[in-house]
Amino acid sequence: MSTSVTNPIKQRLKKTILWYTLISAFFFVGSRIYEHFSFGETSAFMHYLFLIPLIGGSLLVALQLVVKGLSRITLNLWNSALATATAGALYRGIVNLSGRSTTLDQPYYYVAGIFLALALISIFFVRSVWVEKTKLST
Structure with missing residues (x-):
């Protein structure tokens, strides 16, 4: 067996930065x-x-820098909130560019708000097992 010397919290942070930068650039x-x-x-x-x-x-x-050991469920709920809000804005943008108007995008924002609220609530109740090790001896 081998042990990994990589820090999963730092890897998750780098992955988050990379993916959200790429997604933002793609949408831009x-x-x-x-x-x-x-x-x-x-x-x-x-x-x-x-x-x-x-x-x-x-x-x-x-949030990942402030809260060490952010759980996977919190990340999934946060990502779902952003994906839902983005889908709603994309839908509204496409309809507006076609020369029409709509309010059918509002449920997207309500669902995104619910996901975001659940993500913020889950911060206080669920922690990841990947917590940085503290110094055991002084």
Whole structure:
């Protein structure tokens, strides 16, 4: 058997930073391309779509730095909240760029709010087993 010398908390933090940066960049470029071919129609939802994963990912990174041993369920709920809010904004942006209006995106934000509330509640009740080891002897 071999033991790993990598720190899983730092690996998770690096992975979070990488993925949210890539997702934000993808939505930034994708929304600009989509708006370019929209025949002059604009949508604030599409234009600022990249901010949802960018801000949400930044808050998650800050949360991971403050709360050591953040649980997997908290991360899953947080990611679900951001994915749902992003999907709602993307849906609204596509509908607005097609020249119509809709309010059918509101349930996305309600569900995202519920996921976010559950993620924040789970911080206080569930901890990960990956907690950094403290100095055992002085």
